[in-house]
Amino acid sequence: MHKIFLITALISFVILLNPNISFAENSPYSNLKGKLIMLDPGHGGDDSGAIRHGVKESLLNLAAAVNLKKYLELLGANVVMTRDTDKAVSLNARYDAIDKIKPDLFISLHHNDAADAFYQKPDFKNYTEVYFSSLYDGNAANIISGLGFYEVFQKLYKVGMVKLKPGYFKVIRNKKVPSILMEPFFMGEETLVKKAASPSYSRHESLVYLKAIANYFNKMETQDAALKKQLAGIQPIEKLTEETFDVFLSSSTNESFLKIAEELLKANKIKAVTNSDNFLDNKNISSHYISKLMIIKEHLESDLFPSYIEAIRSNSVAAKIHVSLSFSVSRPSAIYAYYKSDNGKKLSTAICERLKAAGVQTELKPDSFYILSSTSAVTVAVNINPEDINLDDKHNILGINMAVYSAVKKYLSK
Numbered sequence: 001m002h003k004i005f006l007i008t009a010l011i012s013f014v015i016l017l018n019p020n021i022s023f024a025e026n027s028p029y030s031n032l033k034g035k036l037i038m039l040d041p042g043h044g045g046d047d048s049g050a051i052r053h054g055v056k057e058s059l060l061n062l063a064a065a066v067n068l069k070k071y072l073e074l075l076g077a078n079v080v081m082t083r084d085t086d087k088a089v090s091l092n093a094r095y096d097a098i099d100k101i102k103p104d105l106f107i108s109l110h111h112n113d114a115a116d117a118f119y120q121k122p123d124f125k126n127y128t129e130v131y132f133s134s135l136y137d138g139n140a141a142n143i144i145s146g147l148g149f150y151e152v153f154q155k156l157y158k159v160g161m162v163k164l165k166p167g168y169f170k171v172i173r174n175k176k177v178p179s180i181l182m183e184p185f186f187m188g189e190e191t192l193v194k195k196a197a198s199p200s201y202s203r204h205e206s207l208v209y210l211k212a213i214a215n216y217f218n219k220m221e222t223q224d225a226a227l228k229k230q231l232a233g234i235q236p237i238e239k240l241t242e243e244t245f246d247v248f249l250s251s252s253t254n255e256s257f258l259k260i261a262e263e264l265l266k267a268n269k270i271k272a273v274t275n276s277d278n279f280l281d282n283k284n285i286s287s288h289y290i291s292k293l294m295i296i297k298e299h300l301e302s303d304l305f306p307s308y309i310e311a312i313r314s315n316s317v318a319a320k321i322h323v324s325l326s327f328s329v330s331r332p333s334a335i336y337a338y339y340k341s342d343n344g345k346k347l348s349t350a351i352c353e354r355l356k357a358a359g360v361q362t363e364l365k366p367d368s369f370y371i372l373s374s375t376s377a378v379t380v381a382v383n384i385n386p387e388d389i390n391l392d393d394k395h396n397i398l399g400i401n402m403a404v405y406s407a408v409k410k411y412l413s414k
Contacts, residue, residue: 031217033076038103040171041065041081042110045088050113052187055197061109062086067206072213091170098174105145105178105216107209108171112183119188126185126192127160128153131167133179134289135315137237140227141178141220143296148216149180150299156208159185159192164299166308168315168374227295234291242285247408248319248377250275250310252326260401268409279313286316304370311374321347321411322377323404325384333362333388336381338372348380350407358399360389
């Protein structure tokens with residue numbers, strides 16, 4: 001009787017706070033009963049995450065998770081949290097906990113940030129990012145979880161556009177657990193971040209999460225015939241190969257451009273593979289993940305789709321190094337490494353030096369491009385502006401290949 005009273009009170013409270021959230025029969029919450037859900041409030045303790053306008057990301061993450069845990073438990077779910085106080089928890093500890101508990105759904109709660117220049121752009125508009133686990137071996141749970149959260153945040157959260165993205169962050173890499181990492185908004189917007197620090201906003205955010213979780217489980221129960229047919233046409237992961245390589249080479253303009261570097265690496269007994277339309281005869285496990293991605297391609301950012309494929313293939317061959325080469329006239333000749341990767345900076349510096357020796361001037365630009373943070377390999381993205389070099393000259397092509405080859409070889413020999 002006491003529990004029924006609490007649930008009734010919760011429903012009234014939810015509707016009072018946000019009339020868009022309904023407990024009608026067409027959006028049931030009963031499917032939460034008995035589900036094991038793991039909540040991961042990002043950062044904590046000495047690792048505060050972003051700090052903007054006096055507000056710590058770690059505390060925003062924790063407040064939303066604590067409220068969400070209460071709501072889920074009142075509705076019959078079993079909830080485990082990676083932290084329930086403001087304490088530091090390592091990424092490895094979080095990952096190990098997921099692997100041990102194997103929840104029905106894992107959610108990592110974050111709030112986004114970027115460099116000051118990002119917020120100073122005249123056209124800056126805040127937006128939400130939904131990252132779903134791309135490297136999931138099972139059925140459609142990963143793409144359905146992404147769609148479930150995407151739909152609800154788009155309808156109810158309303159801080160701006162909602163972007164659905166394949167994710168590769170360590171905490172959502174477990175291949176047996178459907179996982180979500182959420183970035184509801186960017187913290188550089190002062191009015192919004194100060195509002196978000198209030199208890200009422202935290203409750204609102206938690207209720208949107210609650211709706212999204214229920215939406216996911218409902219979608220899992222009511223998969224439509226079209227989706228089931230698409231999934232039936234995907235090769236099971238068990239029938240595909242899982243071959244590993246030391247080096248993954250990718251060129252967005254011409255898939256064979258780095259073939260010389262690949263052959264030189266192989267001649268030195270370094271396992272290397274280049275990206276291609278017929279990647280490893282389409283028998284590598286990456287084809288399973290990519291086939292599932294194709295099902296929801298219309299919901300993903302089209303300009304980033306080639307990068308999504310790159311990241312899946314790089315992760316699928318468990319490369320130690322990933323060199324991504326592009327030839328864009330809209331960007332300078334530059335070499336980018338993930339700004340948090342010391343090894344990436346070392347490799348990018350080595351490639352820069354060798355390109356200079358080959359007559360190609362590039363600048364180093366530590367950054368956070370999607371591809372740089374989306375693979376477990378040490379990743380370097382190289383752009384060579386065609387206006388800076390004659391790519392019809394075979395000597396220049398050889399020089400670029402030699403620069404990549406020699407830098408990678410030296411890095412691996414350490």
